[in-house]
Amino acid sequence: MALLEVKNLSVDFKNGPQVTHAVKNISFTIEKGEILAVVGESGSGKSVTALSILQLLPYPVAQHPSGSIKFKGEEMMHAPDVVLRGIRGNKIAMIFQEPMTSLNPLHTIEKQIAEVLFIHKRMTPGKARERVIELLNLVGLERLTTRLNAFPHELSGGQRQRVMIAMALANEPDLLIADEPTTAVDVTVQAQLLKLLKDLQKKTGMAVMLITHDLSIVRKMADSVAVMYHGELVEHEKTEKLFTSPAHDYTKMLLAAQPNGVPQPFDTNIPAIFHADNLKVYFPIKAGVFRRTMDYVRAVDGIDLDIRPGQTVGVVGESGSGKTTLGLALLRLIQSTGTIRFNGQPIDAMAANDLRPFRKDMQIVFQDPYGSLSPRLSIAQIIEEGLLVHFPNLTPAERDKHVVDVMKEVGLDPETRSRYPHEFSGGQRQRVAIARAMVLKPKFVILDEPTSALDMSVQAQIIDLLRNLQQKHNLAYMFISHDLRVIKAISHQVIVMKNGKVVESGPTREIFAHPQQDYTKSLIAAALNIEVVNS
């Protein structure tokens, strides 16, 4: 008998007269000790499936028109709360995506881990503490065993996710559901966490249901893979078989959709269009009654930069290394010190009004396509905003023509220009954001993680689009990312940042072939490790 048996599961979400079929008639089983990976794009119903196993969906808005979920032969669907509570956190445990919000900020880590022990095992406080220490050792948090009273905010993202794993393992569950457990952490941490999960699975023999959109993780971890697409389970195979001979078109597309290709050559004789010298951004730390500045957070600490037309400079680093701050400082969106030259002209001390003409030539595309478009403006209004500022003499008809042209250029249907952002998918929105920047025909564009919030298949398309635009208009790019695979596909030059400082820089090929610094090596190892298994 399979550990978990899901048959004909459907989930509908009702919002008034609107019914969304989130999951349509899917069936799968998980054997004891098996690692099943569920892959698919965002919105394909992966998380909803996982949540319905524990019956954690917002009923009665969510409904199950059909299906049965049997855990060890026991029906979970519509089971009474008492039964479900006995299983949740005990037999089946769950890890969520966001370690920042899935721990209670007001409880110490000991209290959070011990809670499940008190509830399900009715342990005494002394015994529970022993078990907590044992668990912390198990998830590689030996250093925290002496700091059981630490609060979540004192831990890093990776440590928090480990605490989450410890909580999930506390009662030795038979099934662990991990919902994108590594999406929110840095690449280096991601590699460590995955290794930990795999080791723990071997040690305890539990089954794991791993939800992810990252195929490279799947290949490293899973025994079998279920591919979901628009709420349907389109393929369920052993991992090896799926990667060597995918049957469904969508799976094939998913496997092919890795950012690849190489950056196009550029003319090295043209002088740099954008130049920064000893750029610094310090945020004061204030303390005491009089809020005196005690120290500074050195977000960007002495960065030199040269970017030529047609060239892409990749900026790599973990979160908190100052990449985004550097980008904002270069465009004079935040205060900085140091020289910034655009086309030979110093712009670092320019007043906002004098700077305006330059804004036409330097643009930025942000990471989150949901937050970077004003929800109350139509696509046409969003794209034409820059035209209104820099070409106020255009007639509405001329502006419309510019908008239509740029929408075609970035691969959007111009007919959709009167719609609002929420009607578009993440990838389409990112195209709108790119169109907004490109409509002004800029010479220099900062791309701040433009692909991180997107699904794998869409990432590759956006990278292709950006490369084509660069070639066509001889654009200079600064490409900020933590994803080395993307950087490799687009950058000529790489800068590796840590704590606001450059630790290493040079041509992309050299950096990838012969990294000098340990930090760079670990970043590349984390990404390449995945890469090696991939190819």
Added chain:
Amino acid sequence: MIQLSSIAQRRLLQFRRNRRGYYSTWVFLVLFLFCSFAELIANDKPIMVDYNGSFYFPIVKSYPETAFGGEFETQADYRDPVVKKLIDDKGWMLWPPVHYSYQTINYNLDVPAPAPPTLENLLGTDDQGRDVLARLIYGFRISILFGLILTILGSIVGVMVGAAGGYFAGLFDLLSQRFMEIWSGMPVLFLLIIMSSIITPGFFTLLGLTLLFSWMSLVDVVRAEFLKARNLDYIRAAKALGVSTPTIIFKHALPNAMVATISMMPFVLTGSVTTLTGLDFLGFGLPPGSPSLGELLSQGRNNLQAPWLGITAFLSLAIILSLLTFIGEAVRDAFDPRKIFKG
């Protein structure tokens, strides 16, 4: 037909789903429209007079009694039996349904004022012999108008201060917040009482005085929205495009703050109506003789032997405030994206 955006359509649907609020809106609108034409409903002058073959419109123009063959050169008193007879002899008069204006005194009472409800005075009269129904209609209009103007002006000031504070943050925000803390600590009622003893309060002076203290209700919400907005990517993107600060505020940040503002407004309106009623009740509101709900309420308190005064005032206030609150709840539901349809 205007094509509403899908968000607006969802909001309208959500608003209609709140049955109580939806019907309250209609009842309120009908009442307000009805009372807006108070002069045509309750007046001591006829709407139209046909005298000797020519038409007169006393409701808009003042005619001397001599125009109808009377003796005095002062304005005709159409309720005077003598004048009535003069006109009826040579023509006819078209009266509004209630033959009393808010200050018309009924001298033909059978009992000393306040007189209980009769067919002539449907809700009775107050202690000066004035028709309560007429005063109620005029009082309702003035209360709502006062509340609306106060709410709109107060919201404009509040949104501007909140927007500036939130968007520019820093020193301006600090100073405006501290100022508001001090300002909201002022004993408003005493200040109004003192001021109304120096200047005679009329409708607009009273409006100005209350406005001084009532603009603060929306500042906090708007400020919070702007503090959040100023670091959003689309505001940054607009800055990177070189868009000027006023354009960013009005085009990008303000529309998002409007949701919070609009869903607060019915409650602010309720507060404004209550403020005016309270001042009138204490006798520091509108000038003596003005029709107002607060004044009616205080008459009810002074004449406990005439329960129709107190009951009328209480019921009308309770109905208005309940209607406004129900509307406010429906508006709040409509703008709540997390609100889920039932059924």
